[in-house]
Amino acid sequence: MLSEENLKKIEALKPRFQTTQALTLPVLWMIQQQHGWISSEAMQYVAQLLNVPVSHVYGVVTFYTMYNQKPVGKYHLQVCTNVSCMLNGGGELRDHVCKRLGVKLGETTSDNRFTVTEVECLGSCGTAPMMQVNDDYFENLSLEQVDELLEKLN
Amino acid sequence: MNMTEFEKIILTEIPNLHKIDVYEQHGGYSALRKVLGMTPDAVIDEVKKSNLRGRGGACFPAGLKWSFMPKVSSKPKYLCANGDESEPGTFKDRQIFEYNPHVFIEGALIEAYAIGAQMVYVYIRGEYKKWIDLLQVAIDDAYQKGYIGQNILGSGFTTHIQVYRGAGAYICGEESSLMNSVEGGRGYPRVKPPFPAQSGMWGCPTTINNIETISNVPAIINRGWEWYSKIGAPKHPGPLLYGISGHVNKPGVFELPTGVLLTDLIYNYCGGVKNGKNIKAVIPGGSSTMWLRGEELEGVRMDADSLKAVGTSIGTAGVIVMDEDTDVIKVLTRIAHFYHHESCGQCTPCREGTGWMEKILRRFLAGEGTLQDIDLLLDVANNIEGNTICALGDAAAWPVQSVIKKFRGEFEKRAKKSPSVTRYVKPPHLVEVTAV
Ligand SMILES: Cc1cc2nc3c(=O)[nH]c(=O)nc-3n(C[C@H](O)[C@H](O)[C@H](O)COP(=O)(O)O)c2cc1C
Ligand code: SF4
Ligand code: FES
Numbered sequence: 001m002l003s004e005e006n007l008k009k010i011e012a013l014k015p016r017f018q019t020t021q022a023l024t025l026p027v028l029w030m031i032q033q034q035h036g037w038i039s040s041e042a043m044q045y046v047a048q049l050l051n052v053p054v055s056h057v058y059g060v061v062t063f064y065t066m067y068n069q070k071p072v073g074k075y076h077l078q079v080c081t082n083v084s085c086m087l088n089g090g091g092e093l094r095d096h097v098c099k100r101l102g103v104k105l106g107e108t109t110s111d112n113r114f115t116v117t118e119v120e121c122l123g124s125c126g127t128a129p130m131m132q133v134n135d136d137y138f139e140n141l142s143l144e145q146v147d148e149l150l151e152k153l154n
Numbered sequence: 155m156n157m158t159e160f161e162k163i164i165l166t167e168i169p170n171l172h173k174i175d176v177y178e179q180h181g182g183y184s185a186l187r188k189v190l191g192m193t194p195d196a197v198i199d200e201v202k203k204s205n206l207r208g209r210g211g212a213c214f215p216a217g218l219k220w221s222f223m224p225k226v227s228s229k230p231k232y233l234c235a236n237g238d239e240s241e242p243g244t245f246k247d248r249q250i251f252e253y254n255p256h257v258f259i260e261g262a263l264i265e266a267y268a269i270g271a272q273m274v275y276v277y278i279r280g281e282y283k284k285w286i287d288l289l290q291v292a293i294d295d296a297y298q299k300g301y302i303g304q305n306i307l308g309s310g311f312t313t314h315i316q317v318y319r320g321a322g323a324y325i326c327g328e329e330s331s332l333m334n335s336v337e338g339g340r341g342y343p344r345v346k347p348p349f350p351a352q353s354g355m356w357g358c359p360t361t362i363n364n365i366e367t368i369s370n371v372p373a374i375i376n377r378g379w380e381w382y383s384k385i386g387a388p389k390h391p392g393p394l395l396y397g398i399s400g401h402v403n404k405p406g407v408f409e410l411p412t413g414v415l416l417t418d419l420i421y422n423y424c425g426g427v428k429n430g431k432n433i434k435a436v437i438p439g440g441s442s443t444m445w446l447r448g449e450e451l452e453g454v455r456m457d458a459d460s461l462k463a464v465g466t467s468i469g470t471a472g473v474i475v476m477d478e479d480t481d482v483i484k485v486l487t488r489i490a491h492f493y494h495h496e497s498c499g500q501c502t503p504c505r506e507g508t509g510w511m512e513k514i515l516r517r518f519l520a521g522e523g524t525l526q527d528i529d530l531l532l533d534v535a536n537n538i539e540g541n542t543i544c545a546l547g548d549a550a551a552w553p554v555q556s557v558i559k560k561f562r563g564e565f566e567k568r569a570k571k572s573p574s575v576t577r578y579v580k581p582p583h584l585v586e587v588t589a590v
Contacts, residue, residue, distance in 0.1 A: 013316075016273065016314065016316045017338075018355075018356045019337070019338070019356070021337065021338040021339070022336060022337050022338040023338060024338035024339070025318070025319065025320075025321055025335065025338055026318075026319065028321070029280075029319060029321070050338075052338075056339070059339070059340055060338070060339065060340060063323065063340040063341065064280070064320070064321035064322050064323050064341075065321070065322035065323065066280045066281070066321040066322035067321055067322075081488070081589045081590070082242045082441075082488065082492060082589075083242050083243065083400070083437070083441060083474055083485055083488055083489060084242065084243055084399035084400050084405075084474055086484075086485065086488055086589075086590065087399075087400045087401055087474070087476060087480065087485070088400075088401075091589075091590065094588070105588060118588065118589055119281075119322075120240070120242070120324065120492055120495065120496070121240065121241070121242035121243070121244075121441075121492075122281050123239050123240070123244065123245040123247075123248050123279070123281070123282065124245055125242070125243050125244070125245050125397065125399035125400075125405070125472065125474070126245055126397060126398070126399045126405040126406045126407060127405070128399060128405075132281060135283040135284065136284070137284065
């Protein structure tokens with residue numbers, strides 16, 4: 001489930017915390033980074049690895065919005081529509097992206113390339129509107145720039 | 155204070171300051187060296203006298219908070235640095251990670267020394283992957299140079315810095331929720347007391363400060379408390395990172411003394427309102443703070459006491475400007491949606507009340523709200539405020555209370571005249587979610 005490199009990283013992290021439970025979030029990040037999402041097998045694996053109940057891992061996965069409980073597309077488009085973005089066209093950006101890709105929020109395109117979600121403030125209010133694509137921020141977006149960006153992502 | 159004399163200490167103009175050798179060339183880590191020759195009490199005293207107050211929203215005096223930590227403890231002690239930065243309208247800590255990570259690292263080491271923490275956890279929101287990586291480079295460099303780790307600079311003091319990545323939850327910025335998150339659990343706030351200094355991480359003494367608060371510390375040590383306490387507003391001194399967004403021409407983060415005029419920020423630093431329009435409303439300190447009407451801005455200064463005097467608060471100094479054409483009910487509905495989405499669900503008033511407020515506001519957007527709904531909305535907000543485990547409940551209630559107070563006319567104009575028919579509105583998580 002996890003690469004040798006990640007297993008080594010986990011060993012190095014252990015002395016930094018009083019319990020192995022503290023590694024729940026970091027280990028879930030590693031799972032998601034390798035597999036793109038967190039399956040129930042993965043949750044069982046994490047529970048065993050850290051010696052914590054599966055229910056604990058499940059509780060954590062479902063509490064935090066960034067852990068994907070089902071597979072997402074190759075590019076996860078996360079559009080902010082909170083206040084500062086909203087005032088600068090975040091809602092239009094969201095609708096435009098959905099329309100162009102022919103999906104509703106939370107859905108993935110049939111070629112599995114794009115998943116679109118709406119997210120809360122991402123700390124880019126001064127460069128609104130914006131969206132996050134996987135780990136990267138794209139800020140001060142015009143609809144034309146979004147079109148160009150979507151063309152480039154293949 | 156004359157702005158031309160003001161010298162930035164965090165977001166300075168020095169190029170490449172994120173690199174450790176550049177930071178050192180400009181006096182970096184000299185405050186740490188100085189502190190290692192002082193007693194921890196003397197360091198706390200210096201910070202106390204400087205009057206540095208927390209930049210995470212509550213303005214709590216930093217030195218006083220540090221002094222709550224037990225001097226002698228059979229358990230390890232911890233420092234948590236709060237970089238969750240999820241309050242809508244706030245985007246300042248991110249600039250520190252990017253442009254001056256070492257001033258934060260140096261400040262954290264000084265604080266760890268003062269309170270006797272053997273470990274510093276830096277909690278950063280999960281979306282900030284890029285900034286987590288940037289900070290990690292800086293931390294690795296500081297380890298290399300012997301500023302972090304065993305026996306720092308031969309002083310006998312040992313501490314470590316560990317970054318902890320969040321995973322998408324506004325509530326984890328609340329200090330006790332943050333600790334539960336670092337313990338690897340759900341981010342549920344804890345009932346207080348006990349306060350973190352008595353029982354924090356794994357029940358051990360812990361202090362939590364915001365990233366910007368910590369980044370002020372090296373300058374206080376280098377220049378002394380007297381110098382620092384004279385910057386800006388006397389009771390809330392120092393440089394402040396103001397983040398201005400919304401309908402302004404040049405939004406951004408500006409480092410200026412506390413107590414600048416709000417109108418100065420908007421018209422001089424941000425180039426005024428887009429398309430030369432008038433201002434309808436301003437949120438002065440992040441989405442949790444009470445709104446001001448456009449007509450109320452004249453003479454208002456951006457510091458804790460001045461904003462309190464006009465019925466709101468400085469919060470995170472994240473100013474959101476709305477022009478005359480803004481639909482304030484739509485904006486408020488978006489804010490209500492946010493708090494409903496982010497409520498952790500532990501307390502009934504917050505879990506249910508935030509949903510009810512959103513529902514009622516959506517009725518107004520749909521042209522279905524009634525005059526009675528205005529009072530119902532206010533009633534729900536009043537019943538959340540003060541009745542919850544953490545301040546998210548208050549944060550959800552305040553914007554609603556203030557917008558009804560200041561823009562009641564807008565609700566009345568939008569209200570349907572006939573009495574309301576109660577109808578079932580699907581909660582937003584069941585409908586296809588479009589925030590507003
Ligand atoms: C719902 C909620 C969210 C919060 N989010 C943050 C945050 O993102 N960053 C932060 O520094 N403080 C946040 N706080 C405030 C913290 O609880 C705490 O007061 C602060 O980190 C202390 O640091 P300071 O004294 O240096 O300001 C939040 C509080 C609440 C109630
Ligand atoms: S006030 Fe809301 S967010 Fe805070 S503990 Fe209660 S339910 Fe959770
Ligand atoms: S409101 Fe969109 S990034 Fe803050």
